[in-house]
Amino acid sequence: LKKRSAEETKSILAIYDEEVSAASAVPSTSGHFPLFKRMKSTMYSHRSKRYLKLPEHRRDQQIPDAFRTTMAGEDFLLWQSASRHILVLATGSNIRLMATRRTWALDGTFKIVPQWYQQLFTIHAFLAGKLVLAVYCLCTDKDIPTYGFILSKSGITGNPQPQS
Structure with missing residues (x-):
């Protein structure tokens, strides 16, 4: 999730949904995927590293x-x-x-x-x-x-x- 968030331009939610779908297709991982509300700040944080920070003024x-x-x-x-x-x-x-x-x-x-x-x-x-x-x-x-x-x-x- 972190890698895709940093590299792709898709929305964070779309990336998460794709990964959840892929994980749910494998019975051993289907119930162990973290909730979106727990992952979104980490995903946005990794994405923000790609962009310049705004100066103060x-x-x-x-x-x-x-x-x-x-x-x-x-x-x-x-x-x-x-x-x-x-x-x-x-x-x-x-x-x-x-x-x-x-x-x-x-x-x-x-x-x-x-x-x-x-x-x-x-x-x-x-x-x-x-x-x-x-x-x-x-x-x-x-x-x-x-x-x-x-x-x-x-x-x-x-x-x-x-x-x-």
Whole structure:
């Protein structure tokens, strides 16, 4: 469990469930598997060793080169604004995709962000009947001027057709 938690990207619960299923197939181990609530903190601890720790202050944040590009080598860190506390992640191809789409979806998520930010603001485009996530934005403000600033500074242009 520890090894898989550290090496795989599947959810911790999915890894646990797979291991429980495998263990229950063997009669000698079926009743001896630890409960999830006893194992999850250990599993999360081993997973966290793969990732960098956040510095104490946002001003000390440095994004390593490995996190600035995609696995295909395309730039992923689009830009960041220290004064407005905004970090925008997207590829050039995703920005170009946004320009070709008429329908966009914008969403804000608040519970999963690092401690210095207020929300993960995401921009999606409809492509072939599916919603495609194109831009990730970590920001401290949750207002229309911030969203407008993100769109204009990112070079996202087009003629979206608002639905609501």
